[in-house]
Amino acid sequence: MRFIKRTTYMHDIQLFRYRSTLVWYLLLGVVVLAAPLSMGAYGMSLLTLVGIYAIVALGLNLLTGFTGQISLGHAALFAVGAYTSAILTGTHGVSFWLALPAAGILAAIVGIFIGLPALRLKGLYLAIATMGLGFIVEEIIVHWSSMTGGVNGLAVSRPVLGAFEFSSDDSFYYLVVSILFIMTVIMKNLLRTPTGRAFVAIRDSDVAASSMGINLAAYKTIAFCISAFYAGIAGSLFAHFMYFIGPENFTFLISISFLVMIVVGGVGSVHGAVFGAIFITLLPEFISFTRGYLPEVIGKQVGLQEATYGLVLILFLRFEPMGLYGRWLKIKFYFEHFPFYKKDTFKRERKFYRTEH
Template identity: 50%
Template sequence: MRFIFKTDYEQDIRLFKHSGQKFWYGLLMAALLAAPFALDEYVMSQVHFVLIYSIVGLGLMLLVGFTGQISLGHAAFLAVGAYTEALMQARGVPFLVSLPCAALFAAAAGFVIGLPALRLKGIYLAIATLAFNVIVEEGITRWESLTGGNSGLHLKPVELFGVRLDGDTGFYYVCLALTILSILALMNLLRSPTGRAFVAIRDSEISASCMGVNLAKYKTLSFAISAALTGIGGALYAHKVTFISPEQFTLLQSIELVTIVILGGVGSLHGAALGAGFVIVLPQLIAVAKDYLPGSVAGSGLQAIVFGLVLISFIVFEPLGLYGRWLKVRTWFELFPFYRKGMFRRQKSYMKSERLR
C-alpha cells in the first residue's frame, strides 16, 4: 500500500497523485497513441467507437453519477449533436466551428429539458426525458426539408486546417484528443465549487439547498454540460458512421447509453470509459460465440438476452460496476492478506422512500 506524505498544498490539486499514476497513465497514453500503427482496421474502428462512447458516457456520468439526475433521453442530445454537425458541414462550415456549435445546440437542448427537472424527481424525470427523446426522434423524422427524414443525411470526412482527414488515423487522433480534453475538463470541473455543488445535490437536495446551493442553477447547468459533451460525441459519431438517420437515436440507444454508466460504475470517471469499452466489446464477443452455438440459440435474440443478463447480474452482484470491481481487486492485493469482505459496503443502507407518508 502506498502512503502519500503530503508536504505541500500544491499536492492536493495535482492531477496525478503519485508517480505510479503518472507511469500507468503515461503507458496507457503511449499505447493509445501507437494503436493505429499496431492494430488492424476493424479493431481500430471499434476503438473509435469506444472513444466516442466514452465522451458520451462522461457526459451522462456527470448527470447520473455526480448530480443524481436521471435521463432516459440522452440519445436526443446525441441526435442534436450529430444533425448539427451534418447540416453545418453540408453548408461548408469548418469543423473547428461546427463542433462547438454541435456542443452548443445540444447544451441548449439540455438546458430546455433541465427546466422541468427542477420540479421533477426520480421516475417523473425519467418519463419526462423519455418523452423528450421520443418527440425529438419523431421531429427529426418529420422535418424532412431539413433533416432528410428517414432517408437520413450523409457526411464527408473531417477537414482540419485545410487537411482532409480521409483515412481513419487522422480522425482517430481527433477523437482521442477530444476524449482526453473531456476527461481533463470534467476532472477539473468536479473539484471546483460547481462540481462540489453537483455532488451535494446528488447526496441530498435538501441539505444542498440549505448549504446555499442554488438548485435551479446547478441542475440546469449539469444538464447543459452533460448534453454538450453528448453533443460532441454525437458529432464525432456522425462522422464515424458517415450516415445518420432517426432510427439511430431511439429510446433503445438512450438505454444503451445509460447502461454504459451503470456497467462502468456510477460515480466514477473511469467507469464511463470502462463501460463504453464493455458495451462495444460485448456484441463482438457475442458474434464470436455465435459460431460455437447451435442454430436455434444463436438467433437475433441472443444479444438481447446476454445484454439483459449482464445488466441484471451487474446490478445484483456488483452495484459499483466495473471500476468498483477493479478497486476491490486492487485493494485486495494492496492489503493482502488483510482484505475484509465488507470494506466497500456503504455505511448506511436503508430503503430510501420517495413516498411522503
C-alpha cells in the same frame, strides 16, 4: 501498503494522488497513440467508436453518477449534436471546427429547455421528460425530412483541416482521442471545482445540499446542460465518423445502451466511462462471435443483443453496482493492503427509510 501524508487541502483534490499514477497514465497515453501501428482498420474503427462513446459516457456519468439524475433520452441529445453538425457542414458548408462546438452548444440548449421544467421538481421527472424528448426528437427526425433527410438519413463528410482531410481511420482516431483527452481533463477539473462538489452533494442528499446554500434547480440544470454538451460533441464526431446518419442511430434503445455503459463501467467514476464504452462497443462483436458456438435455438435469435443488455444490467446492479471500475478498485485494494482485505471493506450503506422525493 502505501501511506500518503496529507499536509494541505490541495492533496485531497489533486489529479494524481501518487507520482506513479502519472507515470502509468503517460504509459497508457503512449499505448493509445501507438495503437494504429498494431491494429487493423477494423480494430481502429472499433477503438474510434470507443472514444466517441466514452465522451457520451463521461457526460452521462456527470449527470447520473455525480449528480444523481437520470436521463433516458441521451440518444436524443446525441442526435441533436449529430444532425447539427451534419446539416451545418453539409447543407450550409460551415467548417467542421465550427460545427463541432455548435453541435455541443445546441445540444446543451435543448438540455436547458428540457432540464429547466423537469429539474425544478424532486423525483424522477427528468427521467420521464428526457424519455419524452427522445421520442419527440425521433419523430422530428423522421418527419422533418427537408432538413434531416427523414428515414433516408443524411450523408456526412469527414472533417478537413487546411489541406488535410481526416479521411483515413487512423487520422480520425487521433482526432477522437485528442477530443476525448480534452473532455476528460475538463471533466476531471470540473469535478474538483466547487461546482463539481455541489453536484456530488446533491447526489448524496438534496436536502443537505440545499441547506448548504446550493440552488438545487440551477445546479441540476447545469449538470444536465454539461452532460448534453458532451453528448452533442460525441454526436457530431459520430456523424462524421459514420459518413451517414439516420433515425435508427438514435432510438430509445440507444439511450438505454448509454446507461448500460455507465452502469457496467462504474457509476460515478471517470474511468468507468471508458470501461463502459469499451464494453458497449465490444459486446456486439462478442455476441456475433459467440453466436456460432451457442445452441441453434439461442444463437439464431435477433433479440440476443437486447437480452444481453438487460441481463448484464441486472447482474451488475445486483452483484457489482460499482461496475468494472469498482471491481478494479477492489482488486487493487486487495493487493495494496494485502492481508487486510475483508469482504465488507466496500460494503455500501443502505438507506431503509423512505427516500427523498
